[in-house]
Amino acid sequence: MAASSASAASTASTGPSAPVVVIAVDQSKLATEAVDYYFDHIWQKTHKLILLHVIELPDMSHARQAHLTPSALYEMWMEENTKSKDLEIRYAEILNQRGVGIKDAVFRTTNGLKPGEVIVDVATEEKATMIVMGTRGMGLIRRTVLGSASDYVVHHAPCAVVVCRRREEHQKIAQGETTSPSNDIDLTKFSTTPC
Numbered sequence: 001m002a003a004s005s006a007s008a009a010s011t012a013s014t015g016p017s018a019p020v021v022v023i024a025v026d027q028s029k030l031a032t033e034a035v036d037y038y039f040d041h042i043w044q045k046t047h048k049l050i051l052l053h054v055i056e057l058p059d060m061s062h063a064r065q066a067h068l069t070p071s072a073l074y075e076m077w078m079e080e081n082t083k084s085k086d087l088e089i090r091y092a093e094i095l096n097q098r099g100v101g102i103k104d105a106v107f108r109t110t111n112g113l114k115p116g117e118v119i120v121d122v123a124t125e126e127k128a129t130m131i132v133m134g135t136r137g138m139g140l141i142r143r144t145v146l147g148s149a150s151d152y153v154v155h156h157a158p159c160a161v162v163v164c165r166r167r168e169e170h171q172k173i174a175q176g177e178t179t180s181p182s183n184d185i186d187l188t189k190f191s192t193t194p195c
Helices: 030-042 060-065 070-099 115-125 140-146 149-156 166-172
Strands: 020-024 048-055 104-111 131-132 160-164
Touching: 030 070, 030 131, 048 070, 048 115, 070 104, 070 115, 104 115, 104 160, 104 166, 115 131, 131 149, 140 149, 149 160
Parallel strands: 020 048, 020 131, 048 104, 131 160
Antiparallel strands: none
């Protein structure tokens, strides 16, 4: 899988009209579940995949408040780059297991203060037809205070968005053990699909 900072869609082996799918990935189990969901329910051989990893580091104003020196920020950046390379290897293995060739997928690492905004920007730049991502399942209060990358993407994306919830959370909802954490709507009345 090749890392890319240029438009991946324009270099797709499947041609310029191939549907582009951006899949947001990180080190979490939930990101892996979202990738599994994509391959189990959505994947088409004609899709051009962009696996997008956003490195989120503090901005300089927050870094100063936390008394982080430029060298400490640089060390954090280098550590995140190393993790990103490991992540690229991990997802290359997953794609290989799924029969997706190197020329049909791009692993892209970028940085930003707000991952949701970066995901939307990349999807716009790449003319994506779909974004697939997980949700961290934050509670209502935490999500209200901190914001949610998936919430931002759903409301600002230029294309369709598939947000996958945790498998365990889906199973509880399907069994009627819980309601939606965001608005207390009983989701057992609706058909839901686990990621």
